[in-house]
Amino acid sequence: MTLKLRRIACVLVLPALLGAGCGQIRAKVAYKEATKQYKLENFKKAIEEYERAVELDPQMPEAHFYLANSHQALYRPGKDAPDNAMHLEQAIDHYKKSLEANKAMDDVHRTLRRNALGFLSAIYADEPYKNFDEAHKYATELVQEDPKDAKSQFVLAGLFEKYNKVAEAETIYKQVAADNPQDAKACGALAGFYNKPLWENRSKFDDAVQILDRCAALKPDDETGYYKIATFYWDKAFRDPMLTVEQKEQYADKGIEAIDKALKIKPDYIDGLVYKNLLLRVKASVSSNPRLAQTYLDQANALRDQATELRKQALVAGKEEKKPEGAEPGGAGGQ
Numbered sequence: 001m002t003l004k005l006r007r008i009a010c011v012l013v014l015p016a017l018l019g020a021g022c023g024q025i026r027a028k029v030a031y032k033e034a035t036k037q038y039k040l041e042n043f044k045k046a047i048e049e050y051e052r053a054v055e056l057d058p059q060m061p062e063a064h065f066y067l068a069n070s071h072q073a074l075y076r077p078g079k080d081a082p083d084n085a086m087h088l089e090q091a092i093d094h095y096k097k098s099l100e101a102n103k104a105m106d107d108v109h110r111t112l113r114r115n116a117l118g119f120l121s122a123i124y125a126d127e128p129y130k131n132f133d134e135a136h137k138y139a140t141e142l143v144q145e146d147p148k149d150a151k152s153q154f155v156l157a158g159l160f161e162k163y164n165k166v167a168e169a170e171t172i173y174k175q176v177a178a179d180n181p182q183d184a185k186a187c188g189a190l191a192g193f194y195n196k197p198l199w200e201n202r203s204k205f206d207d208a209v210q211i212l213d214r215c216a217a218l219k220p221d222d223e224t225g226y227y228k229i230a231t232f233y234w235d236k237a238f239r240d241p242m243l244t245v246e247q248k249e250q251y252a253d254k255g256i257e258a259i260d261k262a263l264k265i266k267p268d269y270i271d272g273l274v275y276k277n278l279l280l281r282v283k284a285s286v287s288s289n290p291r292l293a294q295t296y297l298d299q300a301n302a303l304r305d306q307a308t309e310l311r312k313q314a315l316v317a318g319k320e321e322k323k324p325e326g327a328e329p330g331g332a333g334g335q
Helices: 003-039 043-056 061-074 082-101 107-125 132-145 150-162 166-179 184-194 205-218 223-239 245-265 270-286 290-317
Strands: none
Touching: 003 043, 003 061, 043 061, 061 082, 061 107, 082 107, 107 132, 107 150, 132 150, 150 166, 150 184, 166 184, 184 205, 184 223, 205 223, 223 245, 223 270, 245 270, 270 290
16 A cells, blocks of 8 residues: 555545544543433433433444333333333333343443343333243343352242243242352242142241351341241231131240241340240130230230330331341232
8 A cells, every 4th residue: 555545545434433432432422411301310310311312333232231120110000001011111122132241241231231131121021012922031141141149049040930831939948048048038039939729839948047047047147037037927817817826826925936037136135025926816816815815915016016115216226127138928928
């Protein structure tokens, strides 16, 4: 190439390169402004700025992701309106574009990719785009991104559970618990799964509390493990209409036994006091002895008042009690 031709080439190519670089800089400026609006939950304004960012740099995965997330934040399930449907359509479109542009070169982008897969799986798991195959595809990809990540496994297990594929869900919950024997969340998730009425409208309650006992033993000095056991026993005793009076009292007693262990570790444990109060009320409700029932109620009221006073003191001090990790009692009553 002659010197003259080289000069012509430079004149032609250099502006294009500068324009590309300038576009990316402007995209980052728009992205920064959009993120500011996103954090303020001004999602409509954030969408405008994120759209400007992806127009200037279509290969910016984070801009596509948060554009999708902003649209999803404005979507209202069940609302029959064209603009509402548009928000979910745009969310799907830009989550997919985020995945296409994301090369997962660092931890930030790998996390971004997993989040996009998780959101897509959740969208396809429900109406109006309910499609098990699509939801399963994205949940499976999520697991493949990091096979040892328990949260990703729980997304797939939750999908199976939602579609009444109980055996498949159980396999995952059990495997995660086996792979993470010292993890209270993994242990608690399996217990929570067994406490749901998934087997002919009944739970595997005995399996659930047996697992919770094992969970508590992982951290014997942690009051929340025993608290969790007590919540399961209260939920069973209070909500299961199939129990006899004797069974309700037995479960209440076992709950009190567990919560007393928690209160021995932490006497001012507010949630522990609340649940002992609730368990005593179960005992009062099934007692055939009016005098004994009143004794249980008096004890329950004293615990309730104590918990209320401690909560007031905690609010004044600006303190917040730690919450137990893992399972909560089954939302359908844990029967």
